[in-house]
Each structure stands twice: as structure tokens, then as C-alpha cells.
Amino acid sequence: MDTNYEIVETVFKRIENLTSNQTELIKLKLYNKTADLATFLAMKAIIVTVLGLFFLFLNIGLSLWLGEILGKIYYGFFLLAAFYAIAAIFIKTSIYKYLQLQINLMVLTKILKDENL
Incomplete structure (x- = not known):
């Protein structure tokens, strides 16, 4: 009887x-995925910030140059603003859902890189 017990x-x-080892393993995998996603998003944010500053200064220079060609400096800014308004309307009406889907897929692919979790 004792042996059965x-x-x-x-x-x-x-x-x-x-079970304790498996929960610890799942916890460590979750920490790893969280760190990977945080690093991925931080790097994307840095790249977007640098590119944003680049395009900001490029657009200021382009606006000044166009304004000089058109005769008044502020005409260049109005022209570029109109261009970006048209581009924003085009993006919103035609490719917004596609871009949203692609961004979602990119983030989910990064999270679900290891299917054993």
C-alpha cells in the first residue's frame, strides 16, 4: 500500500x-517576444523620426525654391500644401485599408515569429 502511495x-x-517548468518557459518566451516587439517598434519609430525630419527640411527647401520661382515665397508653401492635401485624400480614399492591413500583418508576423508559444 505504501508503494502505491x-x-x-x-x-x-x-x-x-x-507544469512549473512549462509555465516558466512560456513566461520567458513571452518576455522574449515583448522585448523583440519593443525593439522592433523603437527602431521603426527612430527611422520614421529621422525620415520625417529629412522630408520636413526637404519640403521647406522645396517650398522656398518654388516660391522663388513663382514670385512670392508663400506661393511655394501653398502649392506644396495643396499637393499634400490631394495626396492625403488619395491615400484615405484608395489605399488606407491596404496600408492598415500591411502594418497589422507586419506587427503580427513579428509577434508570432515562433509558433511554439
Whole structure:
């Protein structure tokens, strides 16, 4: 009778160790995925910021140059603003859903890189 009790107790201890190890493994995988996603998003934010500053100064220079050609400096800014308004309307009406889907897929692919989680 004692041996049956010891066998059952040993099995329960092994199951307890297995479940605690599995939960620890899942927790570590989750930390790894969170760190990967945070790094990915931080790098994308840095790249977008640098490119945004580049295009900001490029647009200021282009606006000044166009304004000089058109005779009044502010005409260049109005012309570029009109161009960006038309571009924004085009993006919103035609490719907004496509861009949203692609961004969602990119983030989800990054999160679900390892399917064993």
C-alpha cells in the first residue's frame, strides 16, 4: 500500500515540476517576444523620426525654391500644401485599408515569429 502511495506521490511531483517548468518557459518566451516587439517598434519609430525630419527640411527647401520661382515665397508653401492635401485624400480614399492591413500583418508576423508559444 505504501508503494502505491509513493508512486502516486512521485508522479504528482513530476507533474508539478513539469507544469512549473512549462509555465516558466512560456513566461520567458513571452518576455522574449515583448522585448523583440519593443525593439522592433523603437527602431521603426527612430527611422520614421529621422525620415520625417529629412522630408520636413526637404519640403521647406522645396517650398522656398518654388516660391522663388513663382514670385512670392508663400506661393511655394501653398502649392506644396495643396499637393499634400490631394495626396492625403488619395491615400484615405484608395489605399488606407491596404496600408492598415500591411502594418497589422507586419506587427503580427513579428509577434508570432515562433509558433511554439
